[in-house]
Amino acid sequence: MDYTQKMMQADALKGKTIVVTGGGSGLGKAMTAYFLELGANVVISSRNQEKIDLVAKELCEQTGGSVLAVPCDVRHYDQVEALVKKACEAYGSVDVLVNNAAGNFISPTERLSSNAFDTIIDIVLKGTKNCTLAFGKHWIAQKETQKVVLNIVTTYAWTGSAYVVPSATAKAGVLAMTRSLAVEWAKYGMRFNAIAPGPFPTKGAWDRLLPGNLKEQFDLAKKVPLKRVGAHQELANLAAYLVSDFSAYINGEVITIDGGEWLKGAGQFNLLEDIPEELWDMLEAMIRAKKGN
Ligand code: HXC
């Protein structure tokens, strides 16, 4: 079997309406395409109206599904409230919110202006807060239940990472929000989960994280025990499962999909992988010789 195959049964998301922030590119677009194939209506949003209109048209034609493109800068609460309103006007109600929109770039932290740091925090943490609060309040007020929020974080939400400090700070906050509300708002019939992807090549991320020849210099596949980057369909499969009713008992979880990348960086002796087989005979002999000393 091929890991890029589609996992869920047909119609697994039929009748659901799903909002995907940042749904006009990269992983957001891949998730949107699969949600549509599984029968959901999808509302995609980003700051760029022209871009999301084109993607909506493309995905409608490709899947036969219904996509609504709503421009919305997640940093502004009034725009997010308008997104809730437009989605509900179009489809009656919203069942799932996927907080996928993000901003990021590599930089030594001392080179960042205060505004540069704020910009990332505002998109990632405040944007996720704005969407979660606006949709959550709406669902509570309408007494609607069986709602799902899926947050896209990264593995450095818990390890931290140099050179992307605003993003690491913000994603850590998003993970804390996921786990906190999984408990607090369960009583309103909401589930909260997160996905922590490892490297999945997208133009948005690669242009800002591996500009120029950094792509060749730092081949991210080499950092992954499975020696490859992720395929978008693998992530879309996981997201579709987590927003579907099949995952109804999963709440407050973060699921890592990174081929073992972050653990490789964490394990103290993982670097011994570089030791050639022949050398192990010698090392073993040296260790055994110390017995009783
Ligand atoms: C230092 C920079 C900078 C850089 C921008 N700034 N780029 N500082 N180095 N490379 C500063 C600006 O000078 C400004 O500060 C402030 O940041 C805001 O910049 P603007 O361009 O005005 O912001 P805006 O137009 O809102 O654009 C936001 C953005 C941009 C984040 C800077 O890159 C963007 O639109 N990104 C969206 C998509 C994205 O980032 N995708 C990647 C997600 S990848 P001053 O002080 O001058 O006003 C991801 C993966 C994680 O999250 C894990 C991977 C493994």
Ligand code: NAP
């Ligand atoms: P991407 O294509 O750049 O996606 C980011 C999206 O966010 C874009 O569609 C962008 O659209 C939107 N966005 C940015 N600022 C916004 C704002 N203020 N309001 C509304 N929308 C905004 O990058 P990606 O790689 O697919 O990333 C998707 C998610 O996966 C992100 O949460 C990212 O952190 C996460 N992730 C990615 C990787 C990876 O390897 N690719 C790894 C770990 C985590 P506009 O610019 O049109 O607004």
